[in-house]
Amino acid sequence: MAKENYRKINKARAIRRLVIWYKRNTAVTSIVDSAANSAATASNVAENVVSSAGSVVNTASNVAGNVVSSAGSVVNTASNVAGNVVSSAGSIAKNTLQPLVFDPLKRLQTSENSSGKDIINNSKRVWIAVDGMGGDHAPGPILEGCLDAIQRLPINIKFVGQIEKINVTAKKIGLSELMEKEIQNNRFELVASGSPIGMNEEATAVRKKKEASINVAMNLVKNNEAKAVYSAGNSGALMASAIFRIGRLKGIDRPAIGALFPTRDQSRPVLVLDVGANTDCKPNYLLQFALLGNIYAKDVLQIDSPKIGLLNIGEEDCKGNELSLQTFKLLSKEKDLNFLGNCEGRDVLSGEFDVVVCDGFTGNVLLKFLESVGGVLLDILKSELPRGRRGKVGSAFLKSNLLRIKKRLDHAEHGGALLLGVNGICVIGHGSSKSLSVVSALRLAHSAVNHDVMEHLIQLQKLPVLNS
Numbered sequence: 001m002a003k004e005n006y007r008k009i010n011k012a013r014a015i016r017r018l019v020i021w022y023k024r025n026t027a028v029t030s031i032v033d034s035a036a037n038s039a040a041t042a043s044n045v046a047e048n049v050v051s052s053a054g055s056v057v058n059t060a061s062n063v064a065g066n067v068v069s070s071a072g073s074v075v076n077t078a079s080n081v082a083g084n085v086v087s088s089a090g091s092i093a094k095n096t097l098q099p100l101v102f103d104p105l106k107r108l109q110t111s112e113n114s115s116g117k118d119i120i121n122n123s124k125r126v127w128i129a130v131d132g133m134g135g136d137h138a139p140g141p142i143l144e145g146c147l148d149a150i151q152r153l154p155i156n157i158k159f160v161g162q163i164e165k166i167n168v169t170a171k172k173i174g175l176s177e178l179m180e181k182e183i184q185n186n187r188f189e190l191v192a193s194g195s196p197i198g199m200n201e202e203a204t205a206v207r208k209k210k211e212a213s214i215n216v217a218m219n220l221v222k223n224n225e226a227k228a229v230y231s232a233g234n235s236g237a238l239m240a241s242a243i244f245r246i247g248r249l250k251g252i253d254r255p256a257i258g259a260l261f262p263t264r265d266q267s268r269p270v271l272v273l274d275v276g277a278n279t280d281c282k283p284n285y286l287l288q289f290a291l292l293g294n295i296y297a298k299d300v301l302q303i304d305s306p307k308i309g310l311l312n313i314g315e316e317d318c319k320g321n322e323l324s325l326q327t328f329k330l331l332s333k334e335k336d337l338n339f340l341g342n343c344e345g346r347d348v349l350s351g352e353f354d355v356v357v358c359d360g361f362t363g364n365v366l367l368k369f370l371e372s373v374g375g376v377l378l379d380i381l382k383s384e385l386p387r388g389r390r391g392k393v394g395s396a397f398l399k400s401n402l403l404r405i406k407k408r409l410d411h412a413e414h415g416g417a418l419l420l421g422v423n424g425i426c427v428i429g430h431g432s433s434k435s436l437s438v439v440s441a442l443r444l445a446h447s448a449v450n451h452d453v454m455e456h457l458i459q460l461q462k463l464p465v466l467n468s
Helices: 002-024 026-063 065-097 140-152 163-172 176-184 213-222 235-245 283-299 322-333 360-384 388-409 435-450 453-460
Strands: 126-131 155-161 188-192 228-231 256-261 270-273 307-311 338-343 355-357 416-420 425-429
Touching: 126 140, 126 213, 126 435, 140 155, 140 163, 140 176, 140 188, 140 435, 155 163, 155 213, 155 435, 163 176, 163 188, 176 188, 188 213, 213 228, 213 235, 213 425, 228 435, 235 416, 235 425, 256 283, 256 360, 270 283, 270 360, 283 307, 283 322, 283 355, 283 416, 283 453, 307 322, 307 360, 322 338, 416 435, 425 435, 435 453
Parallel strands: 126 155, 126 228, 155 188, 228 425, 270 355, 307 338, 307 355
Antiparallel strands: 256 270, 256 416, 416 425
């Protein structure tokens, strides 16, 4: 008897602790209560339906045996209704507890669902050349991402690399059958190349290794056999290959790498460029970056009048080094830009700007810093959660929220960055890209093709400022 009382006391204490935790976390409690009420209401409805059906059975039993048979049908129907109601309640609870996860590239996505191929019109697919040997982990993750992207997006892939190595890797990771199937469906094609440009090699190696995978992939774009090219390999080599093979746009001195950063507004990322192509810049380079970014924001991000900012150490027009001061004057005079002035580091992710311009050295430091924020922030939040039973309960409810935070800050969700200023669509992926990053990058490439970015960039060449 004493043991039973002891268990009751402990159970009561545990319930009180849980109630206290709920009160301290009203937001979570509100969500849970909403889901519980929805499920309880549905359960009551289901119970009433079944109860009514039971009454019909009892009444029918007193009347006649043949009516009992009919009542049995009523019971079955009632049970089905009850099941449907409970199922609906489960869906309501699930939707309440698990709100939609933000996709940083949802503006870039086309209509798609889990079946993928059932809704994609093959006649509207575009060919994209992929440097299959570029990247720290190539060709495995690159191949996996490409085969996944074919299912999700209206694209075909020309996979460039060393055929024997690709086949061995495909067999090793269990993708041989899927790869052969897509080859037979004319949605995937293997294109032979020589050895790739290593991550530690100089960009000028593209001139010596003419059959390198990035050069072969770039030639496919040059010969109009593909509409875009993607590589997670040596970014300097990709830029050099693009300049040598397809050339720069007229009036553009230096191409820039533009990367999307998340902001407070989930649906409106900010484009930062340059993030690594040009470590030493001149004022007119940054003006050209702003013009390129303006076109990108209009076409891909669908912003009518993109707000342009110049990354600087202060808002005042007198702040900054000589490069910043001279660039500010050029941007202020350009009538084709909606230039809002200087953008401090704390304002980059604020959502106040759509395009932020900076030199490649500063932009690359900013990019690499942001890549670390997601993981560090998640670790900090985890360490601050209370320990013990209360901590476990709290973690269970906050897990989806923490994962969404990481998803918004994870560079893998953004996939790649566009090389703007060359005469073709080139997407640069992170060297450590995995399959998810590849899919995101290919979505970005398709979106740029689909929105006729190159057509508008070509029109940009007619501006007087680029012909002076």
